[in-house]
Amino acid sequence: MTSLMERLVPKAVKKLIPYQSARRIGGNGRIWLNANELEASLSFDFNENPKSLDKRSYNRYPDFLPHEIAKAYQNYCRTNAATVAVRGADEAIDLLIRAFCQPGKDKILISSPTYAMYEFCADALAIETVDVPLKSDFNLNVSEIISQAKNANIVFLCSPNNPTGNAIPKIDLIEVLEGTKNSALVVVDEAYIEFELSSSVVDLIADYPNLVVVRTLSKAFGLAAVRCGFILSSEEVMSYVAKLIPPYPMPDCSAEIVLKALSEEGLKLMKAKTAELINTRNEFAQTLSEFDFIEEVYPSSTNFVLLRVNENHDLFSVLLSDGIVTRNQHHEPALRHCVRISIGSEQSMKEVISSLTHYEQATLQTA
Incomplete structure (x- = not known):
C-alpha cells in the first residue's frame, strides 16, 4: 500500500540522489586531498596578539550532517524521532515545501494571521497558499482546516503562534492530525515552545507519521545569529527531506556553540x-x-x-x-x-x- 509520503512527494524529488560531497563520501586517511580545500588555515585577524591566535582550523568543510547536534537535540526533546539540524527554522520550512510540493501544481494551507515565511516560501516556488483564517479568539477553525487540507500537501500551524502569541490547544492539533492523516502533512512550528513547553507535540510524532515539528534555537536559547533550527519527524519523512539538504549545512564554529547550549549547563x-x-x-x-x-x-x-x-x-x-x-x-x-x-x-x-x-x-x- 502506498504511503501518504510517497503520494505527496514529487517525482523529481523521488529520483534525487543526495549530493555526494567529499565529506559525505569520506574515508579514513592520513593526508586529506579529496575536497579541494587548503591544507592549512590562513589567519585574517591581523590585529590580534600572535600569542592568543585562534588555533581552530577553518580550511576544512564541516560535517556533512551535524550528527552530534541532532543527537543532543533528541536528548533535549526526549524523543527518538528522526532529527536533523538546519540553518534556522526558515530553512526547515523551505526544505519541507520543496520536498513535498510540486511547483505550479500543489498547495499549502495556513491559518492567518501567522508567520509570513510559510506563504513567502510557497510563493517563491510557485506553490499556491490556501488560507483558513483563525477565529476571532485566534483559535483554529479545525473543521474547515480538515476540509480544505484535502486539497493541500502541507498544513502549516504555528504554536505558540506568531504574531498572536497564543498556543494552540493540543486537543485541536490532535483533531487536525486525525482529520488529515490520509491527506496531508501537518507541520507544527514550535519556534516559541520553550515559553509554553507543555503544549509541544513532539511526543505525538510516533503516533502520527504525517506530523512534522520545526524548532529553533533563535528564541529562548538566544542564538539567532548562529542560525540553527531542527526538523523532527518520522524516518520516512526525513528520508525525503534529506535528499534536499545542502552538503555542508552548518559551520563547525556554529555547531560548537550549539553543543554548548544543549549541554546540561547550557x-x-x-x-x-x-x-x-x-x-x-x-x-x-x-x-x-x-x-x-x-x-x-x-x-x-x-x-x-x-x-x-x-x-x-x-x-x-x-x-x-x-x-x-x-x-x-x-x-x-x-x-x-x-x-x-x-x-x-x-x-x-x-x-x-x-x-x-x-x-x-x-x-x-x-x-
Whole structure:
C-alpha cells in the first residue's frame, strides 16, 4: 500500500540522489586531498596578539550532517524521532515545501494571521497558499482546516503562534492530525515552545507519521545569529527531506556553540532565563493593560506581547519617536491597530512604559 509520503512527494524529488560531497563520501586517511580545500588555515585577524591566535582550523568543510547536534537535540526533546539540524527554522520550512510540493501544481494551507515565511516560501516556488483564517479568539477553525487540507500537501500551524502569541490547544492539533492523516502533512512550528513547553507535540510524532515539528534555537536559547533550527519527524519523512539538504549545512564554529547550549549547563541557563523572561513579560503585560488608550493586551505564550490600541492612537510611531522599535501589525486584516512588542530586559520594558506614560500625559494636556 502506498504511503501518504510517497503520494505527496514529487517525482523529481523521488529520483534525487543526495549530493555526494567529499565529506559525505569520506574515508579514513592520513593526508586529506579529496575536497579541494587548503591544507592549512590562513589567519585574517591581523590585529590580534600572535600569542592568543585562534588555533581552530577553518580550511576544512564541516560535517556533512551535524550528527552530534541532532543527537543532543533528541536528548533535549526526549524523543527518538528522526532529527536533523538546519540553518534556522526558515530553512526547515523551505526544505519541507520543496520536498513535498510540486511547483505550479500543489498547495499549502495556513491559518492567518501567522508567520509570513510559510506563504513567502510557497510563493517563491510557485506553490499556491490556501488560507483558513483563525477565529476571532485566534483559535483554529479545525473543521474547515480538515476540509480544505484535502486539497493541500502541507498544513502549516504555528504554536505558540506568531504574531498572536497564543498556543494552540493540543486537543485541536490532535483533531487536525486525525482529520488529515490520509491527506496531508501537518507541520507544527514550535519556534516559541520553550515559553509554553507543555503544549509541544513532539511526543505525538510516533503516533502520527504525517506530523512534522520545526524548532529553533533563535528564541529562548538566544542564538539567532548562529542560525540553527531542527526538523523532527518520522524516518520516512526525513528520508525525503534529506535528499534536499545542502552538503555542508552548518559551520563547525556554529555547531560548537550549539553543543554548548544543549549541554546540561547550557540547558540549565536557558531554563532560568526563560523563567525570568516570562515573569518580566507578565508584569509588563499587566502594566500595559492599565493604559486607557490600549484596548486589549492579548495572552501570550511567547517572548512577546500583542496589543490593540484605540484607533486614534498610533502606538508604533509614538514608541519609534523615542527610539523604541516595535512591530506594527496593522497590515494584517485581523490585527488592525495592533502592535507586537518583544520582551527585553526589565530596564527596556520600563523604558517602554515610561514612553507610554509621557505620551498619555501629553495627550491629556492637549485634550
